[in-house]
Amino acid sequence: MRATYMFGAGDVRVVDAPDPTIQQPTDALVRVTRACVCGSDLHPYHQMPPTEGGSPMGHEFIGVVEATGAEVATLVPGDFVIAPFAVSCGVCEFCRAGLQTSCVNGGFWSDAVLGTAGGQAEAVRVPLADGTLVKVPGITDSTDDPLLASLLSLSDVYGTGWHAAVKGGVKTGSTVTVIGDGAVGLLAVLSAKQLGAERIVLMGRHEARTDLGLELGATDVVAERGAEGIAAVRDLTAGGSPIVLEAVGHMPAYEQAVGIVRPGGVISRVGVPQYEDAPVGFGSLFGPNITLTGGPAPVRAYIEQLLPAVLDGSVQPGKVFDLGLSLEDTPKAYAAMDAREALKVVVSPW
Amino acid sequence: MRATYMFGAGDVRVVDAPDPTIQQPTDALVRVTRACVCGSDLHPYHQMPPTEGGSPMGHEFIGVVEATGAEVATLVPGDFVIAPFAVSCGVCEFCRAGLQTSCVNGGFWSDAVLGTAGGQAEAVRVPLADGTLVKVPGITDSTDDPLLASLLSLSDVYGTGWHAAVKGGVKTGSTVTVIGDGAVGLLAVLSAKQLGAERIVLMGRHEARTDLGLELGATDVVAERGAEGIAAVRDLTAGGSPIVLEAVGHMPAYEQAVGIVRPGGVISRVGVPQYEDAPVGFGSLFGPNITLTGGPAPVRAYIEQLLPAVLDGSVQPGKVFDLGLSLEDTPKAYAAMDAREALKVVVSPW
Numbered sequence: 001m002r003a004t005y006m007f008g009a010g011d012v013r014v015v016d017a018p019d020p021t022i023q024q025p026t027d028a029l030v031r032v033t034r035a036c037v038c039g040s041d042l043h044p045y046h047q048m049p050p051t052e053g054g055s056p057m058g059h060e061f062i063g064v065v066e067a068t069g070a071e072v073a074t075l076v077p078g079d080f081v082i083a084p085f086a087v088s089c090g091v092c093e094f095c096r097a098g099l100q101t102s103c104v105n106g107g108f109w110s111d112a113v114l115g116t117a118g119g120q121a122e123a124v125r126v127p128l129a130d131g132t133l134v135k136v137p138g139i140t141d142s143t144d145d146p147l148l149a150s151l152l153s154l155s156d157v158y159g160t161g162w163h164a165a166v167k168g169g170v171k172t173g174s175t176v177t178v179i180g181d182g183a184v185g186l187l188a189v190l191s192a193k194q195l196g197a198e199r200i201v202l203m204g205r206h207e208a209r210t211d212l213g214l215e216l217g218a219t220d221v222v223a224e225r226g227a228e229g230i231a232a233v234r235d236l237t238a239g240g241s242p243i244v245l246e247a248v249g250h251m252p253a254y255e256q257a258v259g260i261v262r263p264g265g266v267i268s269r270v271g272v273p274q275y276e277d278a279p280v281g282f283g284s285l286f287g288p289n290i291t292l293t294g295g296p297a298p299v300r301a302y303i304e305q306l307l308p309a310v311l312d313g314s315v316q317p318g319k320v321f322d323l324g325l326s327l328e329d330t331p332k333a334y335a336a337m338d339a340r341e342a343l344k345v346v347v348s349p350w
Numbered sequence: 351m352r353a354t355y356m357f358g359a360g361d362v363r364v365v366d367a368p369d370p371t372i373q374q375p376t377d378a379l380v381r382v383t384r385a386c387v388c389g390s391d392l393h394p395y396h397q398m399p400p401t402e403g404g405s406p407m408g409h410e411f412i413g414v415v416e417a418t419g420a421e422v423a424t425l426v427p428g429d430f431v432i433a434p435f436a437v438s439c440g441v442c443e444f445c446r447a448g449l450q451t452s453c454v455n456g457g458f459w460s461d462a463v464l465g466t467a468g469g470q471a472e473a474v475r476v477p478l479a480d481g482t483l484v485k486v487p488g489i490t491d492s493t494d495d496p497l498l499a500s501l502l503s504l505s506d507v508y509g510t511g512w513h514a515a516v517k518g519g520v521k522t523g524s525t526v527t528v529i530g531d532g533a534v535g536l537l538a539v540l541s542a543k544q545l546g547a548e549r550i551v552l553m554g555r556h557e558a559r560t561d562l563g564l565e566l567g568a569t570d571v572v573a574e575r576g577a578e579g580i581a582a583v584r585d586l587t588a589g590g591s592p593i594v595l596e597a598v599g600h601m602p603a604y605e606q607a608v609g610i611v612r613p614g615g616v617i618s619r620v621g622v623p624q625y626e627d628a629p630v631g632f633g634s635l636f637g638p639n640i641t642l643t644g645g646p647a648p649v650r651a652y653i654e655q656l657l658p659a660v661l662d663g664s665v666q667p668g669k670v671f672d673l674g675l676s677l678e679d680t681p682k683a684y685a686a687m688d689a690r691e692a693l694k695v696v697v698s699p700w
């Protein structure tokens with residue numbers, strides 16, 4: 001089959017790879033209908049040292065079950081499925097608690113320990129298929145593109161935005177500020193809106209993206225950054241935002257969050273931190289009793305809840321995909337996202 | 351009057367100071383019945399540069415109202431009151447939300463902006479008296495010592511331990527680990543017990559203190575620190591403690607908290623951080639979805655709730671006071687606490 005591999009920074013290629021096979025009785029084989037490139041894929045795209053064998057890429061995909069191992073109980077060939085960005089068993093303490101990203105038996109795509117490959121390919125072996133995959137009745141390869149895109153967003157970015165809002169404690173009437181106008185930030189806006197937020201300030205400076213943010217529920221846009229951005233948000237929120245959703249992951253975004261959060265408030269992070277140490281002492285989090293929360297979203301926990309509104313079209317998270325390419329053009333998808341010519345790229349294997 | 355001042359590291363003296371007077375119509379004058387020395391008073395005791403004028407000391411006291419300003423509506427001379435460690439107006443947004451430590455009109459004792467002095471003295475001017483002070487009917491100077499000690503604990507350490515447990519989300523059946531066997535740590539144990547925790551692991555290595563911790567509700571004691579302490583708690587809790595209450599404030603205690611917390615868990619800090627930056631990235635808080643919360647306790651918000659069980663004797667938080675001295679001996683109180691010969695010292699002005 002054809003599959004996307006990264007061989008080093010800036011070096012993404014679509015190559016011939018072995019067809020995946022059932023290796024464990026709990027495996028399923030999934031033929032990919034749509035995959036995509038993640039903002040977090042751009043980190044190795046900037047930093048990865050050259051390697052000869054390359055790494056298989058992609059952790060977001062939807063597709064059709066082609067075969068199942070002997071112990072797979074809930075799926076049969078032909079089922080349409082969403083694959084979350086984490087593999088999870090569904091039965092351990094953490095899976096039962098809705099924290100599938102901490103599954104004691106699972107892991108991630110392109111994971112050496114699990115032996116998983118990536119979703120930017122024609123097909124994928126899915127370990128722990130009963131726990132990992134979510135079946136969606138009534139969907140096929142020929143379902144219309146906007147709906148497929150919205151289903152694809154449930155594999156990561158929509159569930160991640162939702163996690164930010166849930167961990168931030170957004171509820172009816174909340175005032176929320178979202179830092180970042182990438183796909184996750186925009187879907188954090190949508191999620192905050194769905195959870196009843198009344199005021200949603202979106203911090204971002206790419207007008208096409210913040211316009212989409214306004215469409216998805218933002219009430220205000222702040223394009224400034226740094227001290228000016230902090231002053232603008234503090235002014236809009238009369239002294240600070242009780243809930244801040246941080247969807248970037250770089251230190252300036254963390255500093256922005258600390259600068260705009262209201263005493264007693266919450267900073268909920270879902271942007272993968274590109275730092276380890278950060279200010280948390282008396283002058284930042286402790287003095288004003290700020291709560292810092294968030295982490296990798298257990299999107300598996302949210303799919304069933306978010307699916308109905310996606311299926312009936314009342315929300316359209318797939319709007320964050322603004323470019324579609326074929327699998328053979330996946331390297332162009334990385335380049336377009338890196339150059340910020342595309343917000344998020346959907347990849348079709350045909 | 352006589353009052354305690356610190357003139358530099360290790361240099362505490364009881365000196366003649368001007369009698370306090372009513373300066374604002376919202377002030378009250380309180381004659382001190384009992385005061386005490388706080389673990390946090392030991393930070394300047396170690397670090398304060400020498401000064402000629404000295405700083406008035408003490409932020410925990412109980413006493414009797416002697417006079418009130420014209421606008422004080424809820425207190426009259428003769429009322430017995432508890433003074434929380436923060437001055438608060440009672441009417442601003444943060445006071446109404448129970449976050450009096452962020453009061454926009456208030457502040458702290460020994461505060462230049464508010465013009466406040468300290469509680470380790472014969473009398474104190476209390477600004478914003480209606481908001482700050484809590485009246486306790488039926489108490490006088492001659493109430494017995496154990497009850498006065500428990501009432502005094504409500505001015506800081508009991509409410510601070512309670513804040514740790516509340517922000518940690520302790521509820522019926524919780525498994526909790528408390529880091530630190532100082533007065534706050536021990537009262538965090540008591541608070542966790544009151545909130546229904548089933549398993550309470552106390553990390554501390556001073557046997558007399560951990561014995562008191564067992565009396566107050568701890569089910570296990572871990573004396574080891576560092577990697578050994580982490581291994582011991584992870585073993586006792588089958589993989590990590592869902593709730594960690596950090597009552598120390600030094601970096602090793604933070605690292606201990608990160609090492610023992612369970613994925614998806616909470617670290618609630620009430621020990622005043624002696625650091626500004628700390629690990630919060632993928633390898634510490636973010637990856638396992640850990641929540642970091644806490645801060646200076648709004649003890650004012652908790653006093654009414656905690657008072658009945660103190661008054662009827664069903665809890666005795668005053669047990670953390672293991673030494674009583676007269677005001678003239680306050681310097682000895684600092685020395686005894688610094689040498690760990692005393693856990694917490696109650697000071698009587700006579």
